[in-house]
Amino acid sequence: MHDITRALGDKVSEQEIERELSSYLNVYRVSLDTAKRSIVKKHGGNPATLAVGVSKTLRELVPGEQSVNLLVRIVSVNEKDVTVEGETKRILYGILGDPTTTIPFTAWEPLPMTLAKGDIVRVQNAYSKEYRGQVQVNFGFRTVVAKEAADALPEYKPGTGAPYLGKPTPVRVVDLREGASNVQVTARILSVERREVEVDGTPKAVFSGILADETGKTQFSAWKDFGLADGEVIRIDGAYVKSWRGIPQISFDERATITRLKPDLLPPLDVLSASPRMWIEDLAERGGAADVTVRGILIDLREGSGLVYRCPECRRVLRKGVCRLHGEVKGEPDLRVKAVLDDGSGALTAVFDRELTEALLDKTLDACIEAARDAMSTDVVRDELADVLVAQPIEVRGDVTSDDYGLMMIVASAKMLKVDVQTEAREMLEGLEGSA
Numbered sequence: 326m327h328d329i330t331r332a333l334g335d336k337v338s339e340q341e342i343e344r345e346l347s348s349y350l351n352v353y354r355v356s357l358d359t360a361k362r363s364i365v366k367k368h369g370g371n372p373a374t375l376a377v378g379v380s381k382t383l384r385e386l387v388p389g390e391q392s393v394n395l396l397v398r399i400v401s402v403n404e405k406d407v408t409v410e411g412e413t414k415r416i417l418y419g420i421l422g423d424p425t426t427t428i429p430f431t432a433w434e435p436l437p438m439t440l441a442k443g444d445i446v447r448v449q450n451a452y453s454k455e456y457r458g459q460v461q462v463n464f465g466f467r468t469v470v471a472k473e474a475a476d477a478l479p480e481y482k483p484g485t486g487a488p489y490l491g492k493p494t495p496v497r498v499v500d501l502r503e504g505a506s507n508v509q510v511t512a513r514i515l516s517v518e519r520r521e522v523e524v525d526g527t528p529k530a531v532f533s534g535i536l537a538d539e540t541g542k543t544q545f546s547a548w549k550d551f552g553l554a555d556g557e558v559i560r561i562d563g564a565y566v567k568s569w570r571g572i573p574q575i576s577f578d579e580r581a582t583i584t585r586l587k588p589d590l591l592p593p594l595d596v597l598s599a600s601p602r603m604w605i606e607d608l609a610e611r612g613g614a615a616d617v618t619v620r621g622i623l624i625d626l627r628e629g630s631g632l633v634y635r636c637p638e639c640r641r642v643l644r645k646g647v648c649r650l651h652g653e654v655k656g657e658p659d660l661r662v663k664a665v666l667d668d669g670s671g672a673l674t675a676v677f678d679r680e681l682t683e684a685l686l687d688k689t690l691d692a693c694i695e696a697a698r699d700a701m702s703t704d705v706v707r708d709e710l711a712d713v714l715v716a717q718p719i720e721v722r723g724d725v726t727s728d729d730y731g732l733m734m735i736v737a738s739a740k741m742l743k744v745d746v747q748t749e750a751r752e753m754l755e756g757l758e759g760s761a
């Protein structure tokens with residue numbers, strides 16, 4: 326009753342509201358919630374202001390919350406099109422964080438503002454569900470989202486969270502996603518080393534390296550000395566996933582338990598160390614991956630490919646002899662390629678450094694500088710690269726990161742795939758004749 330009056334701002338008398346409420350409840354036989362919302366809507370109010378949801382921290386959320394209020398930071402946000410009941414709609418999804426933890430979210434209805442990473446938002450009337458053993462926050466048509474000042478919420482610091490509740494969820498390396506917490510991973514330690522880092526001004530030891538299962542490899546950071554050793558097979562219960570430039574990485578601290586397993590439970594070190602081949606579509610869905618192999622066709626060279634000049638101070642590529650930061654400087658020559666690689670499922674930007682570019686061109690940097698001098702333009706180098714690379718099948722291996730511009734692979738090694746069209750055509754013809 327009072328919440329209806331409040332939502333309508335005294336526009337309608339209490340008697341009128343009472344009469345309408347009674348008819349909705351007794352004549353139309355709708356729920357109290359629907360009745361209230363209908364009345365507010367009918368008189369031009371905003372039903373969302375009826376919100377009487379409970380305020381919670383993300384850590385306190387359980388699956389099945391109907392109406393919950395949150396004050397959170399947008400840790401990441403993306404768009405995608407989904408088909409719901411035969412209709413295509415655009416939804417937002419990503420990660421919410423508060424000082425207690427991070428949790429995935431989905432916004433099923435358009436929001437009146439754009440959300441960006443780092444925004445602090447107050448959310449009213451959200452609901453929660455369980456998805457793959459994890460709590461997820463959903464924004465529906467009743468949910469109200471409003472931006473708050475940047476200092477309204479302190480940042481989430483991993484490793485300082487409250488203990489996990491419930492059993493950890495088993496996850497394969499390939500399925501690790503940013504924001505997941507309390508996961509269980511069974512993997513072989515490929516390498517581990519101790520490093521000193523500073524956390525809030527205090528030196529801290531972190532044990533980091535690479536671990537792998539049959540599905541892939543990932544960087545890990547252990548914030549406690551578990552005595553991890555190269556080659557051993559372990560089960561980690563209670564890890565969480567953060568991402569660096571889109572690549573999911575696993576972290577664990579004193580909340581985790583480590584169980585040593587039989588060494589033959591997983592393939593040997595050299596097999597797990599291999600770089601798994603992945604489709605670009607899957608990399609895009611994942612956000613990135615460490616040390617993967619992609620096969621595709623180089624379809625275009627991006628601007629800034631070929632012979633470039635870099636600022637001696639910051640290594641940025643100069644434009645017409647000018648660094649964006651340091652002004653006019655004497656540039657240092659370098660070679661690089663930024664190419665669009667398409668594998669049929671999607672595309673990424675593959676970045677080749679000087680060494681790889683020299684190998685692909687079969688030409689040294691000095692030879693390129695000379696060629697550019699003769700032609701009085703650096704375009705000749707770019708043109709030659711385009712001749713060698715564009716429309717060619719190639720296999721590249723490296724780390725794939727992602728940002729607002731899409732996926733990018735820093736290529737560590739590459740090989741052109743020789744598809745001999747004539748040989749293939751002849752073999753096909755012979756095959757046909759043979760069967761005739």
Ligand SMILES: [Zn+2]
Pocket residue numbers: 636637638639640641648649650651652
């Ligand atoms: Zn500079």
